[in-house]
Amino acid sequence: MKKILLLFILGCVASCKNGVKNESFPLKLGKVFEKHGGIDLWRKAQILSFNKGEEVHTADLHSRKIVINSPKYSLGFDGEEIWLDVENSDSFKGNKDFYYNLYFYFYAMPFVLADDGIIYEKVADLVFEGTKYPGYKISYQANIGTSPDDNYILYYHPKNYQMEWLAYTVTFNSKESNHDYHMIKYTTWQSTNGLLLPKEITWYKMDEKGFPTEPEKPATEFTLPFISEAKLSDSFFEKPIGQ
Template identity: 25%
Template structure:
Protein backbone atom coordinates (compact mmCIF):
# COMPACT_ATOMS: atom_id res chain seq x y z
CA UNK A 1 0.00 0.00 0.00
CA UNK A 2 2.82 2.41 0.87
CA UNK A 3 4.43 1.68 -2.49
CA UNK A 4 1.13 2.49 -4.21
CA UNK A 5 0.88 5.86 -2.44
CA UNK A 6 4.49 6.62 -3.31
CA UNK A 7 3.86 5.78 -6.96
CA UNK A 8 0.81 8.08 -7.08
CA UNK A 9 2.75 10.99 -5.53
CA UNK A 10 5.61 10.57 -8.00
CA UNK A 11 3.15 10.38 -10.90
CA UNK A 12 1.44 13.63 -9.83
CA UNK A 13 4.75 15.47 -9.48
CA UNK A 14 5.90 14.21 -12.87
CA UNK A 15 2.64 15.29 -14.52
CA UNK A 16 2.80 18.79 -13.00
CA UNK A 17 6.39 19.20 -14.14
CA UNK A 18 5.39 18.34 -17.70
CA UNK A 19 2.33 20.59 -17.67
CA UNK A 20 4.20 23.68 -16.45
CA UNK A 21 6.49 24.06 -19.50
CA UNK A 22 3.47 23.55 -21.77
CA UNK A 23 1.56 26.23 -19.86
CA UNK A 24 4.50 28.64 -20.08
CA UNK A 25 4.85 27.89 -23.79
CA UNK A 26 1.17 28.65 -24.37
CA UNK A 27 1.41 31.92 -22.43
CA UNK A 28 4.46 32.99 -24.44
CA UNK A 29 2.65 32.17 -27.69
CA UNK A 30 -0.33 34.27 -26.61
CA UNK A 31 1.92 37.19 -25.70
CA UNK A 32 3.79 36.95 -29.01
CA UNK A 33 0.48 37.14 -30.89
CA UNK A 34 -0.44 40.47 -29.29
CA UNK A 35 0.23 43.23 -31.80
CA UNK A 36 2.27 46.29 -30.88
CA UNK A 37 0.85 49.80 -31.23
CA UNK A 38 2.80 50.25 -34.45
CA UNK A 39 1.57 46.97 -35.90
CA UNK A 40 -2.05 47.77 -35.04
CA UNK A 41 -1.79 51.24 -36.56
CA UNK A 42 -0.09 50.10 -39.75
CA UNK A 43 -2.61 47.28 -40.11
CA UNK A 44 -5.55 49.67 -39.70
CA UNK A 45 -4.12 51.98 -42.35
CA UNK A 46 -3.43 49.03 -44.70
CA UNK A 47 0.26 49.90 -45.02
CA UNK A 48 1.18 46.79 -47.01
CA UNK A 49 -1.61 47.41 -49.51
CA UNK A 50 -0.70 51.09 -49.71
CA UNK A 51 2.95 50.38 -50.48
CA UNK A 52 1.93 47.75 -53.05
CA UNK A 53 0.69 50.64 -55.19
CA UNK A 54 3.21 52.61 -57.22
CA UNK A 55 1.90 56.12 -56.63
CA UNK A 56 -0.97 58.15 -55.20
CA UNK A 57 -2.43 61.27 -56.81
CA UNK A 58 -4.98 63.77 -55.54
CA UNK A 59 -6.23 67.33 -55.65
CA UNK A 60 -5.52 69.33 -52.51
CA UNK A 61 -6.43 72.82 -51.35
CA UNK A 62 -4.82 74.22 -48.20
CA UNK A 63 -6.15 77.26 -46.32
CA UNK A 64 -4.63 79.12 -43.37
CA UNK A 65 -5.87 82.25 -41.69
CA UNK A 66 -8.81 82.47 -44.06
CA UNK A 67 -6.54 82.58 -47.12
CA UNK A 68 -5.76 79.94 -49.70
CA UNK A 69 -2.21 78.79 -49.08
CA UNK A 70 -1.89 76.26 -51.89
CA UNK A 71 -4.07 74.46 -54.42
CA UNK A 72 -3.18 71.90 -57.04
CA UNK A 73 -2.72 68.32 -58.14
CA UNK A 74 -0.20 66.23 -56.18
CA UNK A 75 1.43 62.98 -57.22
CA UNK A 76 3.77 61.03 -54.94
CA UNK A 77 5.41 57.64 -55.07
CA UNK A 78 4.01 55.66 -52.15
CA UNK A 79 7.58 55.08 -50.93
CA UNK A 80 7.95 58.90 -50.76
CA UNK A 81 11.12 59.08 -52.85
CA UNK A 82 9.68 61.21 -55.66
CA UNK A 83 6.81 63.62 -56.06
CA UNK A 84 5.39 66.66 -57.75
CA UNK A 85 2.89 69.39 -56.97
CA UNK A 86 1.26 70.99 -60.01
CA UNK A 87 -0.31 74.22 -58.80
CA UNK A 88 -3.44 75.62 -60.39
CA UNK A 89 -1.55 78.74 -61.55
CA UNK A 90 0.56 76.57 -63.84
CA UNK A 91 3.72 76.47 -61.73
CA UNK A 92 5.05 73.31 -60.13
CA UNK A 93 7.36 71.83 -57.52
CA UNK A 94 9.19 68.53 -57.98
CA UNK A 95 11.35 66.53 -55.61
CA UNK A 96 13.64 63.59 -56.20
CA UNK A 97 15.08 62.26 -52.98
CA UNK A 98 16.64 65.23 -51.19
CA UNK A 99 16.64 67.45 -54.28
CA UNK A 100 13.85 69.97 -54.91
CA UNK A 101 13.14 71.81 -58.16
CA UNK A 102 10.53 74.45 -58.96
CA UNK A 103 9.23 76.63 -61.75
CA UNK A 104 11.31 79.79 -62.16
CA UNK A 105 8.17 81.88 -61.65
CA UNK A 106 6.94 80.06 -58.53
CA UNK A 107 5.27 82.71 -56.35
CA UNK A 108 6.38 81.37 -52.98
CA UNK A 109 9.79 80.01 -53.90
CA UNK A 110 11.11 80.41 -50.33
CA UNK A 111 8.65 77.73 -49.22
CA UNK A 112 9.44 75.34 -52.08
CA UNK A 113 11.25 72.76 -49.94
CA UNK A 114 8.65 73.04 -47.18
CA UNK A 115 5.80 72.50 -49.64
CA UNK A 116 7.59 69.70 -51.46
CA UNK A 117 7.82 67.51 -48.36
CA UNK A 118 5.26 68.70 -45.80
CA UNK A 119 1.99 67.85 -47.54
CA UNK A 120 3.45 64.58 -48.76
CA UNK A 121 4.51 63.66 -45.22
CA UNK A 122 1.11 64.47 -43.73
CA UNK A 123 -0.53 62.35 -46.44
CA UNK A 124 1.82 59.39 -46.12
CA UNK A 125 2.21 59.76 -42.34
CA UNK A 126 0.68 56.38 -41.34
CA UNK A 127 3.10 54.56 -43.64
CA UNK A 128 6.10 56.61 -42.43
CA UNK A 129 5.89 56.24 -38.65
CA UNK A 130 7.72 52.91 -38.76
CA UNK A 131 10.50 54.08 -41.09
CA UNK A 132 14.12 53.40 -40.28
CA UNK A 133 15.35 56.35 -38.24
CA UNK A 134 12.09 56.97 -36.39
CA UNK A 135 11.90 56.57 -32.62
CA UNK A 136 8.57 55.77 -30.96
CA UNK A 137 7.92 56.19 -27.24
CA UNK A 138 4.72 54.96 -25.62
CA UNK A 139 2.81 57.77 -23.87
CA UNK A 140 0.02 55.52 -22.67
CA UNK A 141 -3.48 56.94 -22.79
CA UNK A 142 -3.98 60.67 -23.46
CA UNK A 143 -7.32 62.44 -23.54
CA UNK A 144 -8.34 64.71 -26.38
CA UNK A 145 -11.87 66.03 -26.91
CA UNK A 146 -13.03 63.86 -24.00
CA UNK A 147 -11.83 60.74 -25.82
CA UNK A 148 -9.08 58.50 -24.48
CA UNK A 149 -6.52 57.89 -27.20
CA UNK A 150 -3.56 55.54 -27.43
CA UNK A 151 -0.64 57.93 -27.74
CA UNK A 152 2.93 57.70 -28.99
CA UNK A 153 5.75 60.23 -29.18
CA UNK A 154 7.56 60.14 -32.53
CA UNK A 155 11.03 61.61 -32.96
CA UNK A 156 13.91 61.04 -35.34
CA UNK A 157 17.50 59.94 -35.15
CA UNK A 158 20.06 62.53 -36.23
CA UNK A 159 20.41 63.62 -39.85
CA UNK A 160 17.01 62.30 -40.94
CA UNK A 161 15.39 64.53 -43.56
CA UNK A 162 15.36 68.33 -43.65
CA UNK A 163 14.14 68.71 -40.06
CA UNK A 164 15.43 65.90 -37.78
CA UNK A 165 14.47 67.87 -34.65
CA UNK A 166 10.76 67.76 -35.50
CA UNK A 167 8.62 65.56 -33.27
CA UNK A 168 5.02 64.38 -33.14
CA UNK A 169 2.52 63.17 -30.56
CA UNK A 170 0.28 60.66 -32.31
CA UNK A 171 -3.27 59.96 -31.13
CA UNK A 172 -4.73 56.71 -32.48
CA UNK A 173 -8.37 55.80 -32.04
CA UNK A 174 -8.64 52.88 -29.58
CA UNK A 175 -11.55 51.36 -31.50
CA UNK A 176 -10.35 51.69 -35.09
CA UNK A 177 -6.57 52.13 -34.54
CA UNK A 178 -6.68 54.87 -37.18
CA UNK A 179 -4.75 58.06 -36.50
CA UNK A 180 -7.21 60.82 -35.56
CA UNK A 181 -4.74 63.54 -34.52
CA UNK A 182 -1.05 64.31 -34.41
CA UNK A 183 0.48 67.15 -32.44
CA UNK A 184 3.74 68.39 -33.95
CA UNK A 185 6.40 71.06 -34.14
CA UNK A 186 8.00 72.52 -37.28
CA UNK A 187 11.69 73.40 -36.95
CA UNK A 188 12.20 74.47 -40.57
CA UNK A 189 13.79 77.94 -40.60
CA UNK A 190 13.56 78.26 -36.80
CA UNK A 191 15.26 77.03 -33.65
CA UNK A 192 14.03 74.03 -31.69
CA UNK A 193 13.13 76.32 -28.78
CA UNK A 194 11.05 78.58 -31.01
CA UNK A 195 9.31 75.58 -32.60
CA UNK A 196 8.45 74.03 -29.24
CA UNK A 197 6.96 77.34 -28.12
CA UNK A 198 4.52 77.19 -31.04
CA UNK A 199 3.25 73.60 -31.45
CA UNK A 200 0.27 72.66 -33.60
CA UNK A 201 -1.86 69.63 -34.40
CA UNK A 202 -3.42 68.09 -37.47
CA UNK A 203 -6.76 66.31 -37.28
CA UNK A 204 -7.54 63.61 -39.84
CA UNK A 205 -11.25 63.41 -40.67
CA UNK A 206 -13.64 62.07 -43.31
CA UNK A 207 -11.80 58.83 -43.96
CA UNK A 208 -12.85 57.35 -47.29
CA UNK A 209 -11.81 53.98 -48.63
CA UNK A 210 -9.84 54.09 -51.87
CA UNK A 211 -9.19 50.59 -53.23
CA UNK A 212 -9.54 49.23 -49.72
CA UNK A 213 -7.22 51.81 -48.15
CA UNK A 214 -8.52 54.48 -45.71
CA UNK A 215 -7.56 58.01 -46.80
CA UNK A 216 -8.62 61.07 -44.76
CA UNK A 217 -10.17 63.64 -47.11
CA UNK A 218 -10.42 66.46 -44.58
CA UNK A 219 -7.51 67.77 -42.51
CA UNK A 220 -7.83 70.43 -39.85
CA UNK A 221 -5.02 72.33 -38.18
CA UNK A 222 -5.13 73.57 -34.59
CA UNK A 223 -3.21 75.33 -31.93
CA UNK A 224 -2.20 72.55 -29.54
CA UNK A 225 -0.21 71.57 -26.49
CA UNK A 226 0.20 68.17 -24.93
CA UNK A 227 -1.02 69.53 -21.60
CA UNK A 228 -4.08 71.47 -22.79
CA UNK A 229 -4.93 69.61 -25.97
CA UNK A 230 -6.53 71.31 -28.96
CA UNK A 231 -6.92 75.05 -29.18
CA UNK A 232 -8.55 77.08 -31.92
CA UNK A 233 -8.65 75.88 -35.50
CA UNK A 234 -6.12 77.77 -37.64
CA UNK A 235 -6.40 76.08 -41.02
CA UNK A 236 -7.69 73.21 -43.07
CA UNK A 237 -6.98 71.12 -46.15
CA UNK A 238 -9.43 69.32 -48.40
CA UNK A 239 -8.58 66.35 -50.61
CA UNK A 240 -10.50 65.11 -53.65
CA UNK A 241 -10.11 62.92 -56.72
CA UNK A 242 -7.80 60.55 -54.86
CA UNK A 243 -6.49 57.66 -56.92
CA UNK A 244 -3.66 55.16 -57.08
CA UNK A 245 -1.77 54.96 -60.34
CA UNK A 246 1.28 53.57 -62.07
CA UNK A 247 4.07 55.86 -63.17
CA UNK A 248 6.66 55.70 -65.93
CA UNK A 249 9.99 57.37 -66.56
CA UNK A 250 8.32 60.58 -67.69
CA UNK A 251 6.01 61.06 -64.69
CA UNK A 252 8.54 62.86 -62.52
CA UNK A 253 10.83 64.28 -65.19
CA UNK A 254 12.14 67.69 -64.14
CA UNK A 255 11.04 70.22 -66.79
CA UNK A 256 13.76 72.21 -68.51
CA UNK A 257 14.46 75.54 -66.87
CA UNK A 258 13.35 74.50 -63.37
CA UNK A 259 15.38 75.92 -60.50
CA UNK A 260 16.99 73.68 -57.90
CA UNK A 261 16.16 74.83 -54.38
Protein backbone atom coordinates in the same frame (compact mmCIF):
# COMPACT_ATOMS: atom_id res chain seq x y z
CA MET B 1 -0.87 68.61 -68.28
CA LYS B 2 0.85 65.58 -69.83
CA LYS B 3 2.18 64.61 -66.41
CA ILE B 4 -1.29 64.71 -64.87
CA LEU B 5 -2.80 62.62 -67.65
CA LEU B 6 -0.19 59.92 -67.15
CA LEU B 7 -1.75 59.06 -63.79
CA PHE B 8 -4.89 57.76 -65.44
CA ILE B 9 -2.84 55.36 -67.56
CA LEU B 10 -1.15 53.81 -64.55
CA GLY B 11 -4.25 51.95 -63.40
CA CYS B 12 -3.92 49.62 -66.39
CA VAL B 13 -0.20 48.83 -65.95
CA ALA B 14 0.95 45.57 -64.33
CA SER B 15 1.75 45.82 -60.62
CA CYS B 16 5.21 45.66 -59.11
CA LYS B 17 5.84 43.37 -56.13
CA ASN B 18 8.01 44.27 -53.13
CA GLY B 19 9.42 42.25 -50.29
CA VAL B 20 8.00 42.65 -46.78
CA LYS B 21 10.30 44.20 -44.19
CA ASN B 22 10.81 43.05 -40.65
CA GLU B 23 8.71 45.39 -38.52
CA SER B 24 10.02 47.22 -35.48
CA PHE B 25 7.06 49.42 -34.54
CA PRO B 26 4.90 48.84 -31.44
CA LEU B 27 2.12 46.26 -31.65
CA LYS B 28 -0.71 48.75 -31.06
CA LEU B 29 0.71 51.14 -33.63
CA GLY B 30 0.70 48.17 -35.99
CA LYS B 31 -3.04 47.90 -35.35
CA VAL B 32 -3.40 51.52 -36.46
CA PHE B 33 -1.63 50.71 -39.74
CA GLU B 34 -3.84 47.64 -40.13
CA LYS B 35 -6.98 49.74 -39.59
CA HIS B 36 -5.87 51.96 -42.44
CA GLY B 37 -5.28 49.09 -44.86
CA GLY B 38 -2.07 47.53 -43.67
CA ILE B 39 1.67 48.07 -44.14
CA ASP B 40 1.95 45.30 -46.74
CA LEU B 41 -0.56 46.97 -49.06
CA TRP B 42 1.08 50.37 -48.52
CA ARG B 43 4.53 49.05 -49.37
CA LYS B 44 3.30 47.44 -52.58
CA ALA B 45 2.13 50.85 -53.79
CA GLN B 46 4.51 52.86 -55.95
CA ILE B 47 2.69 56.10 -56.73
CA LEU B 48 0.42 58.30 -54.61
CA SER B 49 -1.43 61.32 -55.96
CA PHE B 50 -4.00 63.75 -54.53
CA ASN B 51 -5.34 67.24 -55.14
CA LYS B 52 -5.20 70.12 -52.70
CA GLY B 53 -7.18 72.90 -54.27
CA GLU B 54 -5.65 73.52 -57.70
CA GLU B 55 -2.46 71.68 -56.78
CA VAL B 56 -1.89 68.10 -57.94
CA HIS B 57 0.61 66.38 -55.64
CA THR B 58 2.26 63.22 -56.99
CA ALA B 59 4.85 61.17 -55.11
CA ASP B 60 6.98 58.10 -55.73
CA LEU B 61 6.49 56.30 -52.42
CA HIS B 62 9.86 54.53 -52.54
CA SER B 63 12.26 57.17 -53.84
CA ARG B 64 10.17 59.99 -52.33
CA LYS B 65 10.50 62.00 -55.52
CA ILE B 66 7.62 64.48 -55.66
CA VAL B 67 6.05 66.91 -58.10
CA ILE B 68 3.34 69.50 -57.46
CA ASN B 69 1.57 70.86 -60.55
CA SER B 70 -0.76 73.86 -60.50
CA PRO B 71 -1.95 76.36 -63.14
CA LYS B 72 0.73 78.92 -62.21
CA TYR B 73 3.70 76.88 -61.01
CA SER B 74 5.29 73.48 -60.73
CA LEU B 75 7.46 72.37 -57.85
CA GLY B 76 9.26 69.13 -57.23
CA PHE B 77 12.09 66.96 -56.01
CA ASP B 78 13.83 64.87 -58.67
CA GLY B 79 15.90 62.81 -56.23
CA GLU B 80 18.76 65.29 -56.11
CA GLU B 81 17.39 68.82 -56.42
CA ILE B 82 14.29 70.66 -55.22
CA TRP B 83 13.17 72.75 -58.21
CA LEU B 84 10.59 75.44 -58.92
CA ASP B 85 9.11 76.47 -62.28
CA VAL B 86 6.89 79.59 -62.17
CA GLU B 87 5.07 81.87 -64.57
CA ASN B 88 6.35 84.97 -62.71
CA SER B 89 7.82 85.95 -59.35
CA ASP B 90 4.36 86.30 -57.77
CA SER B 91 3.16 82.81 -58.75
CA PHE B 92 4.63 81.04 -55.72
CA LYS B 93 5.35 82.88 -52.47
CA GLY B 94 6.31 79.99 -50.19
CA ASN B 95 9.62 78.30 -49.43
CA LYS B 96 10.01 75.54 -52.01
CA ASP B 97 12.39 73.51 -49.84
CA PHE B 98 9.87 73.48 -47.00
CA TYR B 99 6.69 73.12 -49.05
CA TYR B 100 7.49 70.46 -51.65
CA ASN B 101 6.77 67.47 -49.36
CA LEU B 102 4.79 69.15 -46.56
CA TYR B 103 1.34 67.96 -47.56
CA PHE B 104 2.63 64.62 -48.74
CA TYR B 105 3.58 63.84 -45.13
CA PHE B 106 0.25 65.04 -43.78
CA TYR B 107 -1.63 63.06 -46.45
CA ALA B 108 0.40 59.85 -46.22
CA MET B 109 -0.37 59.45 -42.51
CA PRO B 110 -0.20 57.14 -40.71
CA PHE B 111 1.99 55.08 -43.05
CA VAL B 112 4.95 57.49 -43.26
CA LEU B 113 5.36 56.86 -39.53
CA ALA B 114 6.59 53.37 -40.42
CA ASP B 115 9.62 54.66 -42.35
CA ASP B 116 13.12 53.46 -41.58
CA GLY B 117 15.14 55.28 -38.92
CA ILE B 118 12.20 56.00 -36.60
CA ILE B 119 12.22 55.79 -32.80
CA TYR B 120 8.88 55.11 -31.05
CA GLU B 121 7.89 56.15 -27.54
CA LYS B 122 4.56 55.70 -25.76
CA VAL B 123 3.17 59.00 -24.45
CA ALA B 124 0.31 60.10 -22.23
CA ASP B 125 -3.20 59.99 -23.68
CA LEU B 126 -4.68 63.03 -25.38
CA VAL B 127 -8.02 63.94 -23.83
CA PHE B 128 -10.60 65.68 -26.01
CA GLU B 129 -14.32 65.99 -25.33
CA GLY B 130 -14.24 63.15 -22.81
CA THR B 131 -12.35 60.64 -24.96
CA LYS B 132 -8.82 59.50 -24.18
CA TYR B 133 -6.74 58.94 -27.30
CA PRO B 134 -3.62 56.78 -26.79
CA GLY B 135 -0.53 58.06 -28.56
CA TYR B 136 3.00 57.31 -29.72
CA LYS B 137 5.77 59.85 -30.19
CA ILE B 138 7.82 59.46 -33.33
CA SER B 139 11.35 60.84 -33.52
CA TYR B 140 14.15 60.18 -35.98
CA GLN B 141 17.68 58.91 -35.84
CA ALA B 142 20.36 61.47 -36.72
CA ASN B 143 20.71 62.43 -40.39
CA ILE B 144 17.35 60.91 -41.41
CA GLY B 145 15.55 63.22 -43.85
CA THR B 146 15.82 67.00 -44.18
CA SER B 147 14.55 67.72 -40.64
CA PRO B 148 15.64 64.82 -38.38
CA ASP B 149 14.83 66.85 -35.25
CA ASP B 150 11.13 67.02 -36.11
CA ASN B 151 8.86 65.10 -33.76
CA TYR B 152 5.39 63.71 -34.37
CA ILE B 153 2.79 62.26 -32.01
CA LEU B 154 0.10 60.05 -33.47
CA TYR B 155 -3.08 59.62 -31.42
CA TYR B 156 -5.63 56.95 -32.30
CA HIS B 157 -9.17 56.08 -31.25
CA PRO B 158 -9.08 53.62 -28.35
CA LYS B 159 -11.85 51.42 -29.75
CA ASN B 160 -11.15 51.07 -33.47
CA TYR B 161 -7.47 52.16 -33.73
CA GLN B 162 -8.23 54.74 -36.41
CA MET B 163 -5.85 57.70 -36.42
CA GLU B 164 -7.55 60.79 -34.98
CA TRP B 165 -4.88 63.40 -34.18
CA LEU B 166 -1.38 64.41 -35.18
CA ALA B 167 0.84 66.65 -33.08
CA TYR B 168 4.04 67.83 -34.73
CA THR B 169 6.96 70.21 -34.32
CA VAL B 170 8.69 72.24 -37.03
CA THR B 171 12.47 72.57 -37.04
CA PHE B 172 13.07 73.47 -40.70
CA ASN B 173 14.19 77.04 -40.00
CA SER B 174 15.84 76.68 -36.59
CA LYS B 175 17.38 73.22 -37.20
CA GLU B 176 16.93 72.65 -33.45
CA SER B 177 14.49 70.40 -31.62
CA ASN B 178 11.68 72.08 -29.70
CA HIS B 179 8.45 71.32 -27.85
CA ASP B 180 6.26 73.79 -29.75
CA TYR B 181 3.67 71.35 -31.02
CA HIS B 182 0.99 72.07 -33.61
CA MET B 183 -2.15 69.96 -33.66
CA ILE B 184 -4.16 68.51 -36.57
CA LYS B 185 -7.40 66.56 -36.29
CA TYR B 186 -7.99 64.02 -39.03
CA THR B 187 -11.68 64.72 -39.39
CA THR B 188 -12.64 62.59 -42.41
CA TRP B 189 -11.13 59.57 -44.16
CA GLN B 190 -11.86 57.85 -47.47
CA SER B 191 -10.99 54.40 -48.78
CA THR B 192 -8.76 54.34 -51.85
CA ASN B 193 -7.74 50.96 -53.31
CA GLY B 194 -7.97 49.38 -49.87
CA LEU B 195 -6.11 52.14 -48.01
CA LEU B 196 -7.81 54.60 -45.66
CA LEU B 197 -6.44 58.03 -46.60
CA PRO B 198 -7.38 61.54 -45.38
CA LYS B 199 -10.20 63.49 -46.97
CA GLU B 200 -10.15 66.46 -44.57
CA ILE B 201 -7.75 67.65 -41.88
CA THR B 202 -8.27 70.55 -39.47
CA TRP B 203 -5.68 72.52 -37.55
CA TYR B 204 -6.70 73.18 -33.93
CA LYS B 205 -5.87 75.84 -31.39
CA MET B 206 -4.24 74.55 -28.19
CA ASP B 207 -4.49 75.60 -24.56
CA GLU B 208 -1.60 76.18 -22.16
CA LYS B 209 -1.49 72.47 -21.32
CA GLY B 210 -1.14 71.47 -24.95
CA PHE B 211 -4.68 70.15 -25.42
CA PRO B 212 -6.71 71.05 -28.54
CA THR B 213 -9.59 73.46 -28.00
CA GLU B 214 -11.26 74.59 -31.24
CA PRO B 215 -10.52 74.74 -34.98
CA GLU B 216 -7.88 77.30 -35.88
CA LYS B 217 -9.04 77.62 -39.49
CA PRO B 218 -11.35 75.87 -41.97
CA ALA B 219 -10.58 72.28 -42.86
CA THR B 220 -8.11 71.48 -45.62
CA GLU B 221 -9.74 69.17 -48.16
CA PHE B 222 -8.04 66.58 -50.34
CA THR B 223 -9.69 65.34 -53.52
CA LEU B 224 -9.06 62.92 -56.41
CA PRO B 225 -7.00 60.39 -54.44
CA PHE B 226 -5.03 57.95 -56.57
CA ILE B 227 -2.67 55.14 -55.60
CA SER B 228 -1.03 52.61 -57.90
CA GLU B 229 1.45 49.72 -57.87
CA ALA B 230 2.83 50.92 -61.22
CA LYS B 231 5.83 53.23 -61.45
CA LEU B 232 6.29 56.55 -63.19
CA SER B 233 9.46 57.31 -65.15
CA ASP B 234 12.14 59.44 -63.50
CA SER B 235 11.49 62.17 -66.09
CA PHE B 236 8.04 62.73 -64.61
CA PHE B 237 9.68 64.33 -61.56
CA GLU B 238 12.19 66.47 -63.44
CA LYS B 239 11.89 70.22 -63.93
CA PRO B 240 10.21 71.08 -67.25
CA ILE B 241 12.69 72.23 -69.90
CA GLY B 242 12.07 75.34 -71.94
CA GLN B 243 8.82 76.32 -70.24
